Amino acid sequence: MSGNQKIYNLVIVDDHLLFAGSLEGLINSFPNFKVLFHAKNGVDFQNKLKIQKHIPDVILLDINMPVMNGFETMQYLTLNHPSIKVLALSMDDDEKVILKMLRFGAKGYLLKDIHPDNLKLALEEVMLKGYFHSDKVSTTLLNALNEAKGEKIKLKENELKFLQLACTEMTYKEIADVMSLSPKTIDGYRQELFNRLNIKNRVGLVIYALKNEFVKI
């Protein structure tokens, strides 16, 4: 609760100076993030890293760069600095590109049109949970992401039951009755699944359950 949280060092790798520069200002305004430097490509990054005494905790890595692009840089980072969390930055949500970055070890990705307010949340989340993805993405992609990262979402027994019942027209209260649990426990399952599956409301649960064949209709 108090003021002195850990401060995470961050590096921006992006060839658009204006973007990188303004982003630096924004991020430095976040209380627990500090921009160490920004680089215009992978080579530039390596050089600047040498003359730094700090290793960054997290890197915002643009994918489209002319010299040493996002993929190459990602490979270098995975090999040489596997503990640095990398968030891929992309203009659009091209599935192939994003999946490739994740296979290369990125912890997540951000679309460049993310709202400044949300960037702070995104950064905090990636440090806290280890991954983050812009939510402007299809469920299909999210599922693909989970597979790409080898993080198959496993449902606990009660979560599965809850999910199945959530695909009926029962209210949560009725579901709680059926499962002989407190409505608050059910609410806990709901919250947990919403977070894990990156969904927004009960419709998302239904869609997820159907896509993954946890229920049939």
Added chain:
Amino acid sequence: MSGNQKIYNLVIVDDHLLFAGSLEGLINSFPNFKVLFHAKNGVDFQNKLKIQKHIPDVILLDINMPVMNGFETMQYLTLNHPSIKVLALSMDDDEKVILKMLRFGAKGYLLKDIHPDNLKLALEEVMLKGYFHSDKVSTTLLNALNEAKGEKIKLKENELKFLQLACTEMTYKEIADVMSLSPKTIDGYRQELFNRLNIKNRVGLVIYALKNEFVKI
């Protein structure tokens, strides 16, 4: 077409011994159904199921029983044997009761005054199509269950758009924005569809839309 069709195992749960017993005889005379046993309530059913080597394919479940009634038994079945098709049995066509059973996962319902000849058809249909309902029911209910008769409800253009958007994670307010209509108009569509389709909440909309292929996932 030929003689050796699959034989479905059936269980009758009803507290009226005479009824259950004679029903058993009738059903055993159907070539592709075999009564495993009958039970006088949900508890009795659970006990008898334990000493059975077969899991039933379909259960005829009376709603009005003194000990563990139809709802409670339905809840137990939905939770523990979701693959068993349940046909609710009722004396009358009390809408609320029937709809509640359907919401709890019953595949359909039969009125007890169904003609013996039709019971055979009903059972065959529920195994084949996955659902069945007695046709001696109120108009409202018939509308709700229109698909049993292959009568697809026609949607007006805006209703269809609304329905499709309701299958996303948008809020109704967001849907209203997208459709450039007042949230109150959207609420009107919602109400109209809920009444016409006899559904209870947004999950019902999603299920309906998917079943009738108004949306794809």
Added chain:
DNA sequence: ATTTCAATAAGGATTTTACCTATTTTTTTA
């Protein structure tokens, strides 16, 4: 010209969902 109907939208109340945080209980495991 009046009636009818469909589409739109309002007010206003209640219930259900959703979110955040914290505590207790149970289970696991070191």
Added chain:
DNA sequence: TAAAAAAATAGGTAAAATCCTTATTGAAAT
């Protein structure tokens, strides 16, 4: 068996969904 982790439960609040009724408007029908 004590400590840690996971599961269940709870309180409080905000937002969204649901329900019921009524009103306006313009087009279509008789």
